[in-house]
Amino acid sequence: QKEVEQNSGPLSVPEGAIASLNCTYSDRVSQSFFWYRQYSGKSPELIMSIYSNGDKEDGRFTAQLNKASQYVSLLIRDSQPSDSATYLCAVNQMKSGYALNFGKGTSLLVTP
Amino acid sequence: SQTIHQWPATLVQPVGSPLSLECTVEGTSNPNLYWYRQAAGRGLQLLFYSVGIGQISSEVPQNLSASRPQDRQFILSSKKLLLSDSGFYLCAWSSGVDTGELFFGEGSRLTVL
Numbered sequence: 001q002k003e004v005e006q007n008s009g010p011l012s013v014p015e016g017a018i019a020s021l022n023c024t025y026s027d028r029v030s031q032s033f034f035w036y037r038q039y040s041g042k043s044p045e046l047i048m049s050i051y052s053n054g055d056k057e058d059g060r061f062t063a064q065l066n067k068a069s070q071y072v073s074l075l076i077r078d079s080q081p082s083d084s085a086t087y088l089c090a091v092n093q094m095k096s097g098y099a100l101n102f103g104k105g106t107s108l109l110v111t112p
Numbered sequence: 113s114q115t116i117h118q119w120p121a122t123l124v125q126p127v128g129s130p131l132s133l134e135c136t137v138e139g140t141s142n143p144n145l146y147w148y149r150q151a152a153g154r155g156l157q158l159l160f161y162s163v164g165i166g167q168i169s170s171e172v173p174q175n176l177s178a179s180r181p182q183d184r185q186f187i188l189s190s191k192k193l194l195l196s197d198s199g200f201y202l203c204a205w206s207s208g209v210d211t212g213e214l215f216f217g218e219g220s221r222l223t224v225l
Contacts, residue, residue, distance in 0.1 A: 043216040097144045097161035104155040
C-alpha cells in the first residue's frame, strides 16, 4: 500500500498567522495532488488541487508541490478561527478507478 | 452543477442486522463512484469503486458489498453487520480521469451495537 503521511497535530496558530501543513507520499507515479478540509462530523471538501511542481495560489491558500522530494504542502495565510479543521492530503493512485489515497490528516486550531 | 447525496445520515444497528446505504449523483453522466470508510482515529479507507453500471471492484476483503444498478446510483450493503463495521461512510464521485477531483456526499455515520 502506497503511503501518504501527515503529521497528525494538532497544529495551533494564532489568528492572522500563516499555517503550514505538510505531506509526503511514497508512490512516484502519482501526478495529481489534493488538499481537503474536514470539519468535525462533516465530509471532506476539496480546497486545492495541484499537478505541477511549484506553487499554486487560490485566495488565502497556497499549495506547493515538489515531485523530486515527494512533498506537498499547504499554506494558509491570515488564518481565521473558521479555518480550524482537519486537513487531508490526497494523492491520485493512478489505479483503482483513479481513486485518491488519503493521509490521516492534520488537525489545525486557530486561536483568537 | 453536479451534486451528490447519500442517506441515511445516521443509523444505529445491532450486530448481525443488514445494512443499505444509498448514494446518487446529479448533473453528470458516467461518473466514477467510490465508497470510503473513515473509522475513528483512522484515515479514509477505499472500500469499493465503480467505473460503470454493474462494474464493481473491491479494495479490501470484508462482509460489505456494493452495487451500481443505475449510472448515477451506488449502494453499499451488508447482510450481517459486525462491530468493526462502525464508522463514517462516504460516497464520492469523480470524472474518471487522472487529474479528476473527488467530491464527497454528506456521509453516513453507522454505529453497530
